[in-house]
Amino acid sequence: MVDARILNTAAALNAAIVELASKQPVSRITVSDVTREAGINRxxxxxxxxxxxxxxxxxxxxxxxxxxxxxxxERAAGEREPSLITRDAVASTAAHIDRFLPVYRLALSDRTDGTTQHVLASHLEVSCLQHLRDSVSPDRVPGDPALVAAFVANGLVGAIALAATSELWDKDRVADVLMAMMPAWWD
Structure with missing residues (x-):
């Protein structure tokens, strides 16, 4: 069992960084800012x-x-149409962006720090590669799966960055557009 103090500290740190990163890019946030906001020491x-x-x-x-x-x-259960599972994952990713929209807006506009863009791209790349290996017949993948996953993931990040940093953001509309951009052979 995890000590409640550790859980409380983690929750305070998480809340502090989200609050701070919603107001200024993470590249300008100091450890002192986080500790002050979280009420902990360095x-x-x-x-x-x-x-x-x-x-x-x-x-x-x-x-x-x-x-x-x-x-x-959901894919392992095999109870739903694969394209619907993909749609849910894309919608859930858009909902994630929406939950942290102020953070993403500042971070994706900050040219001095690529943390948030890297996190999103890495997550999507791993997810895409996992999908290609587990759910798409190898003969349908047009080349090296790692290269295909990187291409799809970074294309999605580019589209998300444009939408999140502009007045175009609407999580449902963005999810629809992202789904339309997915390769036809994906599911």
Whole structure:
């Protein structure tokens, strides 16, 4: 069983970085800013994370990992049409962006720090590669699966970045557009 103090510290750190990163890019957030917001000391911060960017990456990755977990479970169950499962994963990714929209808006506009873009691209790349290996017949994949996964993931990130940093953001509309961009052979 995990100590309640550790859980409380993690929750305070997570809330602090989301609050701070909603107001300014993570590249300008200091450890002192996070510790002050979370009500903890520097030693405690460094016991959990190496930097504000690493903390933000952890928060976003944890939320995105849940999207991948649900997708994998649904595909393994085999009870639903694969294209509907993909649609749900895309919609869940758009909902993730929506939950953290102020963070993404600032982060994806910040040319001095690529933490958030890297987190999103890495998550999508791993998810795409997992999908290609587990759910798409190898003869349908037009080349090296790792290259295809990187291409699809980074294309999705580019489209998400444009939508999230403009007035175009509407999670449902963005999910519809992202689904329309997916290769026809995907499912």
């Amino acid at each position: 030693a405690t911060f460094y016991a959990h994370h190496s930097s504000p960017s690493a903390l933000l990456a952890s928060v976003l990755t944890s939320d995105l990992d849940e999207v991948r977990r649900v997708d994998a479970e």
